[in-house]
Amino acid sequence: MSPLFQGMLTILIGVGGCVGYFLLSNLFIDKILFRPVALDEASVLKRRKIGLAAVVILLVVLATGVVFMLGDILPQSFVNILITPVASIVVLGQWLGGAWGVVLVALLMAALMIFSPWAWLPKRAVTLGENINRANIIRPWLFLFPALSALSLYLLYPVVGSFYRSLFNRSGDDFIGFGNYSTMFADTGFQTALLNNFLWVLVVPAGATFLGLLVAQLTDRLVWGNIAKSIIFMPMAISFVGASLIWKFVYANNPDIGLINAIRDSFGAAPLDPLQLPFWNNFFLMFILVWIQTGFAMVILSAALRGIPEETIEAAIIDGANPFQIFFKIKVPQIMGTIVVVWTTITILVLKVFDIVYTMTGGNFGTEILPSYMMSYMFRDDGRATAVAFVIMIIVLPVMIWNIRQARAEMK
Amino acid sequence: MDNIAGTKPALSWAVNISVVLLVVLWLIPTVGLLVSSFRDRDQISATGWWLSPFPVSQNYQAKAPADDAEINGGVNVITGNVFEDGKGKVARFGGKRAAPTEFKAGETAQLTKDRTLTVHSDGSYVYTSPAEITRDPSIYYAASSPPEFSLDNYRTIMASDNMDRAFINTLTVTIPATIIPILIAAFAAYALAWMDFKGRGFLIALVVGLLVVPLQLALVPLLTLHNKVGIGQSFLGIWMAHTGFGLPLAIYLLRNYMVGLPRDIIESAKVDGATDFQVFTKIVLPLSFPALASFAIFQFLWTWNDLLVAKVFLPSNSESWVMTVKIADDLLGSKGGDWGILAAAAFISIAVPLIVFFTMQRYLVRGLLAGSVK
Numbered sequence: 001m002s003p004l005f006q007g008m009l010t011i012l013i014g015v016g017g018c019v020g021y022f023l024l025s026n027l028f029i030d031k032i033l034f035r036p037v038a039l040d041e042a043s044v045l046k047r048r049k050i051g052l053a054a055v056v057i058l059l060v061v062l063a064t065g066v067v068f069m070l071g072d073i074l075p076q077s078f079v080n081i082l083i084t085p086v087a088s089i090v091v092l093g094q095w096l097g098g099a100w101g102v103v104l105v106a107l108l109m110a111a112l113m114i115f116s117p118w119a120w121l122p123k124r125a126v127t128l129g130e131n132i133n134r135a136n137i138i139r140p141w142l143f144l145f146p147a148l149s150a151l152s153l154y155l156l157y158p159v160v161g162s163f164y165r166s167l168f169n170r171s172g173d174d175f176i177g178f179g180n181y182s183t184m185f186a187d188t189g190f191q192t193a194l195l196n197n198f199l200w201v202l203v204v205p206a207g208a209t210f211l212g213l214l215v216a217q218l219t220d221r222l223v224w225g226n227i228a229k230s231i232i233f234m235p236m237a238i239s240f241v242g243a244s245l246i247w248k249f250v251y252a253n254n255p256d257i258g259l260i261n262a263i264r265d266s267f268g269a270a271p272l273d274p275l276q277l278p279f280w281n282n283f284f285l286m287f288i289l290v291w292i293q294t295g296f297a298m299v300i301l302s303a304a305l306r307g308i309p310e311e312t313i314e315a316a317i318i319d320g321a322n323p324f325q326i327f328f329k330i331k332v333p334q335i336m337g338t339i340v341v342v343w344t345t346i347t348i349l350v351l352k353v354f355d356i357v358y359t360m361t362g363g364n365f366g367t368e369i370l371p372s373y374m375m376s377y378m379f380r381d382d383g384r385a386t387a388v389a390f391v392i393m394i395i396v397l398p399v400m401i402w403n404i405r406q407a408r409a410e411m412k
Numbered sequence: 413m414d415n416i417a418g419t420k421p422a423l424s425w426a427v428n429i430s431v432v433l434l435v436v437l438w439l440i441p442t443v444g445l446l447v448s449s450f451r452d453r454d455q456i457s458a459t460g461w462w463l464s465p466f467p468v469s470q471n472y473q474a475k476a477p478a479d480d481a482e483i484n485g486g487v488n489v490i491t492g493n494v495f496e497d498g499k500g501k502v503a504r505f506g507g508k509r510a511a512p513t514e515f516k517a518g519e520t521a522q523l524t525k526d527r528t529l530t531v532h533s534d535g536s537y538v539y540t541s542p543a544e545i546t547r548d549p550s551i552y553y554a555a556s557s558p559p560e561f562s563l564d565n566y567r568t569i570m571a572s573d574n575m576d577r578a579f580i581n582t583l584t585v586t587i588p589a590t591i592i593p594i595l596i597a598a599f600a601a602y603a604l605a606w607m608d609f610k611g612r613g614f615l616i617a618l619v620v621g622l623l624v625v626p627l628q629l630a631l632v633p634l635l636t637l638h639n640k641v642g643i644g645q646s647f648l649g650i651w652m653a654h655t656g657f658g659l660p661l662a663i664y665l666l667r668n669y670m671v672g673l674p675r676d677i678i679e680s681a682k683v684d685g686a687t688d689f690q691v692f693t694k695i696v697l698p699l700s701f702p703a704l705a706s707f708a709i710f711q712f713l714w715t716w717n718d719l720l721v722a723k724v725f726l727p728s729n730s731e732s733w734v735m736t737v738k739i740a741d742d743l744l745g746s747k748g749g750d751w752g753i754l755a756a757a758a759f760i761s762i763a764v765p766l767i768v769f770f771t772m773q774r775y776l777v778r779g780l781l782a783g784s785v786k
Binding site for chain 2: 003004006007010015019022023026030143144146147150151153154155156158159161162165211214215219222228230231232234235239240241242244245246247249250252254255257291294299303323348351355371375382385388389390400408
């Protein structure tokens, strides 16, 4: 099957499945599970029994899931006990009639499971209103279920899973505690990468925010400001690989190709390779990311500048403030919050980008950073790779906590 | 604007000039690569792209055929023209490899063993030697050729290097990975914005926290999981990965937007008996179109430009390389010095995002603002 066709099919199944799920699950709780009718005690008891049976089956399925995920770690005898109930269901289904039998039994189980909420509900008659309220308590979780399961599988589980994997050796067979971390911190390559990464985290957000603020302020009242902004914003659309190629061309060694060496040549200086200059080559690489991210900072800061109340600026002008005083003493303090947001957003981005170093130098000439250092171990030594990833996570952690606190403060 | 208090004409000039400088600085690298992608391979290495509108002076070598030698007044003479089609202009010439541009066109060069060589600017030459000429003598000359711009680099890369395949692969990865998360996130965002339930605050904080989880953390455990489940490295795997990684931003952006929708509309719909599902599909979703569009653009740009996820979750062979991997892992290695081809490849991969960017800039800006300024 060609990938393109597979893609179309995935879109159809994905979109259809999502819409179908939301439609049917809402219909189900409204029309079947908590139908808006009054129920007497006998029928509540009947539902409760089905619900209890469902809970048992749910637990069995969960256990199977656990075995599937952690099968290699648990002892074999334990696995057998957990698998037996499921195996017997499959056998039952096959006895009923092959694959369709299995599907039938599974559907029956699903139908049972759907009644599981009743296992917890009290044994008494319920009114119409109560049933509607119960449906409304469940509904948000119906809306959230697909997103939450994807988030927990693709982002929450990896945090734990990566840490767990980093405690094992290269092949993943032997538990070595913090062995990966101690060998890593002793490795000079890692030390360079860590040091360089701190430089990146300091320089790139500072550079991009400063330039972004500068452009935002300069273009604020300009007639052709929007065109200028568009052009400076443009690198945002270019991939890091594309941007690296663009700048590789500028940095090229040959004065007939590279602009930098052409300028040096016109002053009579000998050509040099900017990417091989020890220490300074890091800054040449950082500038590429600054070039990309300035547009982002500019867009947000320019909106923030527009949001400053006119009266404060007018008052300052009347009091005789010069343009620089207006900018530094009136405008900047009022958009400080936005500046911090831009700064942290770019900081987080810096900790993710490995593309630039990977395409420009491949981590040679002392330009390695943590993400590229991790990629060099990916597929070779998963223990080491996950250990590096976890170090990145620890560096990000303060920003994460600050972000969460900020979001909570905004909600109140 | 000149009559506003606090502005000075001199300052306004300074502002204009510095903005022009910044814009030029920002544009030059891209323009350089764009111009180079249309230039001929030899011309790229002969002169910088900034000189591309001018004729290019390059050094060539021609052989004077020894069979054409005639004896004229006791010396062996070869006459001919260095240009096969007779067009071109010789600026300088020489008879030695070590000094290929020693003499000006029209001069007569005295070579070793009393041989002489004259090359005129129209390319015609006269070579004389007192001894018999046995081997074809070499003529070195510098000729200027007019600037050549063509789509040859694009043709080469598309036809011979599997770049068309990579383009289709990128498209294949991008479209499902953009559409699927939008739908999932929209439902979740609605629940987080307009439904009241226990644990809502915690879930919002969770989404904000997950926004910054470094992708690197997810690579090893998820690839192991995919291998175990049987998805392995495949398109299905990368679609699922992109969906998962894109969700926090999608939920966050859409929730921020939906919270700002007017409360009256939603409440009056509910009073009229609309269920949450109806409120969502009939009112909130159509009203949130700008936010949906801005997330779609983000996710599109991010998946199109992504290198990391594609390297890990797709198999590493020329059948399934996307363009970024193709350029970074294949072309930069095998075509390292061939700037014309590299530039053309880069522009093929940049073109679609740039078109999306310039046509949808409005939505992109709006999405950025919803994401970070409150």
